[in-house]
Amino acid sequence: MFPLILLLGAALLLMVAGTLGLAAKARASWGQMSATALTCLGGALGAAVCLDVLLFLNGPAPVLTVRAVYPNWPLHFRLDPLSAFFALPVFVMAAAGSVYGQGYWNERRHPRTGRRLRFFYGLFVAGMVLVTVADDGLAFIMAWEIMALASFFLIATEDQNPACRQAAWIYFVATHLATLLLMALFALLHAASGSFLLVPLPAAAGWKIETALFLLALVGFGLKAGIMPLHFWLPGAHAQAPSHISALLSGVLLKIGIYGLLRILTLLPHPPALWGVMVLILGSINALLGVVYALGQHDMKRLLAYHSIENIGIILMGLGVAMIGAATDHPVWEVLGIAGCLLHVWNHALFKSLLFFSAGSVISAARTRQIDALGGLARHMAWSSNLFLVGALAICGLPPLNGFVSELLVYLGLFHPTAGKDSGIWALISADAVILAVVGSLAVACFVKVYGVVFLGSPRTERAAKVHESPGSMIAPMLLLAGLCGLVGVFPLVVLVPLSHAAAVWMGRAHVQGMLIRAFPWGTLTVLNFSMVVVAVAIFYLVRISRRFIPVASAPTWGCGYSATGSRMQYTGTSFAGILVGLWSWVLRPLAHGKTPIGLFPKPIEYETEIPPFITDRATHTLWHYIKLGTRPIRWLQQGSVQQYLFYMLAAVVVLLALIPFGNLFARLWGH
Amino acid sequence: MLHTTTPQLILSIATHFLVPLAIAPLFPGIINKVKAAMAGRRGPPLRQPYLDIFKLLRKTLVISNTTTWIFFAGPLVAVGAMLAVELLIPIGSSPAPIHFAGDVILFVYLFAAARFFTTSAALDTGSSFEGMGAAREVSFAVVSEAALIFSLLIMIRFSSGLSLNTLLLAPFKQGSVGPRLMAAVGLFVFLLAETSRVPVDDPDTHLELTMIHEVMVLDHSGPLLAAVQYASSLRLLILINLVLLFIGPPHTGIPILSWVLFILEASATAVLVGIIESVMARLPLRHVPTLLAAAAVLSGLGFILALR
Numbered sequence: 001m002f003p004l005i006l007l008l009g010a011a012l013l014l015m016v017a018g019t020l021g022l023a024a025k026a027r028a029s030w031g032q033m034s035a036t037a038l039t040c041l042g043g044a045l046g047a048a049v050c051l052d053v054l055l056f057l058n059g060p061a062p063v064l065t066v067r068a069v070y071p072n073w074p075l076h077f078r079l080d081p082l083s084a085f086f087a088l089p090v091f092v093m094a095a096a097g098s099v100y101g102q103g104y105w106n107e108r109r110h111p112r113t114g115r116r117l118r119f120f121y122g123l124f125v126a127g128m129v130l131v132t133v134a135d136d137g138l139a140f141i142m143a144w145e146i147m148a149l150a151s152f153f154l155i156a157t158e159d160q161n162p163a164c165r166q167a168a169w170i171y172f173v174a175t176h177l178a179t180l181l182l183m184a185l186f187a188l189l190h191a192a193s194g195s196f197l198l199v200p201l202p203a204a205a206g207w208k209i210e211t212a213l214f215l216l217a218l219v220g221f222g223l224k225a226g227i228m229p230l231h232f233w234l235p236g237a238h239a240q241a242p243s244h245i246s247a248l249l250s251g252v253l254l255k256i257g258i259y260g261l262l263r264i265l266t267l268l269p270h271p272p273a274l275w276g277v278m279v280l281i282l283g284s285i286n287a288l289l290g291v292v293y294a295l296g297q298h299d300m301k302r303l304l305a306y307h308s309i310e311n312i313g314i315i316l317m318g319l320g321v322a323m324i325g326a327a328t329d330h331p332v333w334e335v336l337g338i339a340g341c342l343l344h345v346w347n348h349a350l351f352k353s354l355l356f357f358s359a360g361s362v363i364s365a366a367r368t369r370q371i372d373a374l375g376g377l378a379r380h381m382a383w384s385s386n387l388f389l390v391g392a393l394a395i396c397g398l399p400p401l402n403g404f405v406s407e408l409l410v411y412l413g414l415f416h417p418t419a420g421k422d423s424g425i426w427a428l429i430s431a432d433a434v435i436l437a438v439v440g441s442l443a444v445a446c447f448v449k450v451y452g453v454v455f456l457g458s459p460r461t462e463r464a465a466k467v468h469e470s471p472g473s474m475i476a477p478m479l480l481l482a483g484l485c486g487l488v489g490v491f492p493l494v495v496l497v498p499l500s501h502a503a504a505v506w507m508g509r510a511h512v513q514g515m516l517i518r519a520f521p522w523g524t525l526t527v528l529n530f531s532m533v534v535v536a537v538a539i540f541y542l543v544r545i546s547r548r549f550i551p552v553a554s555a556p557t558w559g560c561g562y563s564a565t566g567s568r569m570q571y572t573g574t575s576f577a578g579i580l581v582g583l584w585s586w587v588l589r590p591l592a593h594g595k596t597p598i599g600l601f602p603k604p605i606e607y608e609t610e611i612p613p614f615i616t617d618r619a620t621h622t623l624w625h626y627i628k629l630g631t632r633p634i635r636w637l638q639q640g641s642v643q644q645y646l647f648y649m650l651a652a653v654v655v656l657l658a659l660i661p662f663g664n665l666f667a668r669l670w671g672h
Numbered sequence: 673m674l675h676t677t678t679p680q681l682i683l684s685i686a687t688h689f690l691v692p693l694a695i696a697p698l699f700p701g702i703i704n705k706v707k708a709a710m711a712g713r714r715g716p717p718l719r720q721p722y723l724d725i726f727k728l729l730r731k732t733l734v735i736s737n738t739t740t741w742i743f744f745a746g747p748l749v750a751v752g753a754m755l756a757v758e759l760l761i762p763i764g765s766s767p768a769p770i771h772f773a774g775d776v777i778l779f780v781y782l783f784a785a786a787r788f789f790t791t792s793a794a795l796d797t798g799s800s801f802e803g804m805g806a807a808r809e810v811s812f813a814v815v816s817e818a819a820l821i822f823s824l825l826i827m828i829r830f831s832s833g834l835s836l837n838t839l840l841l842a843p844f845k846q847g848s849v850g851p852r853l854m855a856a857v858g859l860f861v862f863l864l865a866e867t868s869r870v871p872v873d874d875p876d877t878h879l880e881l882t883m884i885h886e887v888m889v890l891d892h893s894g895p896l897l898a899a900v901q902y903a904s905s906l907r908l909l910i911l912i913n914l915v916l917l918f919i920g921p922p923h924t925g926i927p928i929l930s931w932v933l934f935i936l937e938a939s940a941t942a943v944l945v946g947i948i949e950s951v952m953a954r955l956p957l958r959h960v961p962t963l964l965a966a967a968a969v970l971s972g973l974g975f976i977l978a979l980r
Binding site: 528580 | 803
């Protein structure tokens with residue numbers, strides 16, 4: 001009980017951190033300082049509690065009942081290792097983000113929005129923590145709504161910008177759709193189990209209820225996690241929010257959706273293998289399309305947002321394997337899949353937030369998000385550039401960083417069915433490994449594009465030539481995240497215990513740790529990754545020393561015979577991705593605006609390409625078109641006169657009243 | 673078959689490290705000799721690649737003044753990754769010293785790491801030609817990686833473990849010949865693409881507009897160019913070795929004999945590459961993805977056959 005109360009205290013600290021500063025005058029720095037200090041304190045306390053639970057708690061987690069809010073309707077909270085596993089990144093990222101905000105959204109530069117942002121920031125992170133520890137439907141929905149509404153206000157921080165307002169409204173619609181589905185989910189759960197408590201469903205509930213619950217959870221939480229095609233709110237919201245908010249949205253908010261899905265799955269007694277296949281297929285579609293869409297983006301933050309969809313896909317692939325393993329009684333597939341899923345949740349929180357932070361550093365220095373307007377930033381922003389490189393290598397799953405460890409877990413989960421001699425149809429599932437590999441190489445292409453075009457080469461605009469490195473308050477959180485990426489990558493053994501405790505909750509069985517140790521080469525990987533780092537450092541110093549003995553000359557880049565090459569002649573991000581965008585044009589359907597130059601002395605022209613988001617631009621337009629066509633016959637109903645609408649309401653009430661006598665009949669038909 | 677004692681392990685690491693290091697530049701030499709012979713010339717001596725590397729090591733390093741440390745990292749990571757791969761993969765019939773369940777993926781991702789750094793180094797120069805080459809490299813790799821993974825899946829299907837040792841040294845089984853051969857053909861195309869050979873790329877041309885690998889290293893000179901060349905000859909050796917393992921080299925049981933046999937087989941494969949290079953023209957760039965996709969489809973068909 002004690003850890004849970006401490007954790008709730010930490011959440012409370014986070015929640016009130018920004019409130020104090022509301023009393024501060026605009027441009028007064030103490031408001032921001034106090035918010036950051038309280039957030040860091042709460043973050044450190046919460047992280048310590050989570051680590052304690054993840055490392056040491058083995059007994060059953062006690063339930064805390066809070067009657068103070070609604071005396072007749074107590075709220076329940078519980079802190080088991082699965083909750084702690086998802087709450088830990090929230091605490092770490094909340095602290096890191098608030099420190100980053102000191103430099104990025106400094107009170108002096110943003111006096112109008114700063115106080116509001118910090119107020120909702122506290123509510124947002126505290127809401128996420130509460131979601132992970134909520135143990136009944138009511139508490140869950142309440143925490144969920146705090147999180148959802150606060151994040152809406154955070155996305156709308158720059159509300160003077162119409163694009164930002166639009167993104168925020170789209171998010172608002174999406175998140176309320178999710179809430180609606182979750183309310184249905186918990187109502188159904190209540191109907192099936194007799195209480196709002198998140199307890200396992202009785203085995204007698206029947207497959208119909210189970211399937212309905214699963215589908216509601218998949219769609220409701222999928223809206224939050226950004227599972228395609230429910231991702232429509234995601235790229236806009238991530239691009240328009242301030243960068244440290246984007247980092248939290250992508251790094252932790254999406255994972256809360258994954259948490260909800262995992263938690264509901266632990267309540268269902270017999271998930272069939274078919275669901276696992278469904279999740280696996282959804283995951284591979286997400287991973288593939290996420291990275292393909294990312295390749296076509298020109299906006300740095302939109303690109304990173306699409307990569308979140310890709311990584312959610314990888315997480316779902318792990319979950320799918322685990323569900324198939326659970327349903328077909330293959331504990332090794334199950335443990336590898338769920339471990340891959342969970343570890344990728346952590347890893348993605350680390351490297352994606354790192355990437356958003358360093359992207360924010362670029363944006364605040366160069367005042368643009370357009371990849372093709374940048375270039376050569378590494379010369380002036382060595383820290384940001386090298387830290388971005390760490391994030392990029394990690395997200396591509398390259399050894400010896402953390403992305404490799406979790407992807408290897410998922411790969412092994414996919415490979416095991418192939419090797420099994422009784423595998424039958426499951427061998428086809430293992431072909432998903434090919435998709436994962438293709439996704440990996442696409443991710444390499446995409447991050448070489450961003451890193452190479454933004455940080456390397458020479459600056460493409462004057463603004464990009466005059467950038468300065470960000471202040472230490474922005475670099476320090478990035479260093480922390482990069483260090484954690486390296487730690488998990490080089491010493492994967494550090495995550496073994498937390499991972500196996502959290503996996504044990506999901507799998508509902510004991511001795512998970514032993515299984516995980518046997519199924520995955522922890523020791524070998526640690527030795528290998530560590531020696532890779534040692535060799536790399538050794539080579540670095542060798543090169544440094546040997547440069548003194550090798551004759552070195554400096555010269556401009558060879559222009560292949562052209563004497564006047566300029567920085568604008570460099571390959572741009574768009575041209576770099578051109579071949580792949582062309583290969584995938586049947587999915588992406590890129591649009592080009594403008595003319596091509598004609599004649600011997602062409603006039604200056606403007607030419608622009610874009611990849612319109614499918615759901616918000618194409619699908620909804622088409623849908624509205626058909627809805628308009630289909631509803632034309634009943635358009636006379638809508639005349640615009642208030643009297644008529646009042647009449648409709650009255651008529652509806654009368655009809656409903658008339659239906660009351662038939663209520664019992666409906667109830668009988670429904671089966672109660 | 674696996675190394676049980678520490679001295680054995682050290683010996684194995686040493687051989688897997690040193691032998692490829694010593695023999696790798698031989699194979700580009702063989703290819704060039706075959707090409708010269710097919711064209712009716714005498715051609716450079718077999719040891720020419722060695723001489724080139726030694727010459728380059730002594731030359732001045734000219735560095736473009738737009739570059740950063742990434743420019744150095746490109747070739748060095750490429751050499752390092754290839755040497756690491758040599759420790760993971762059985763050579764001929766000598767099992768790899770480092771092996772664990774899933775080292776297949778480390779194998780694939782080390783190639784990816786090399787690609788990340790070489791293409792970034794190309795973009796570091798700010799030259800549009802090198803950017804072009806880098807774009808082609810990462811784009812074509814997407815398609816060819818599918819071929820590689822399908823081939824490895826076939827071997828996973830036919831063996832009982834998930835490490836390259838058990839995969840690639842697995843004996844032929846009934847029904848495995850067809851899929852393995854299909855995978856080997858797919859991998860051979862992968863080899864031609866990854867090592868910049870005709871019909872995918874032309875290592876001899878100096879027309880920057882049409883090249884892939886060679887154009888990425890236009891600005892590398894001196895010792896760094898030596899590293900680039902070393903990395904590419906190591907890559908050639910590794911991929912030749914991989915193709916041979918799929919066809920299954922004869923196991924003699926005597927280590928020295930196996931190594932000799934391996935070198936002979938690898939030389940024969942290099943001769944084949946040289947002959948292909950002499951009798952074929954380079955494909956137009958826009959057709960390259962089609963060729964690579966065909967290789968992937970072939971391996972994929974092999975995988976489906978292997979599912980029976």
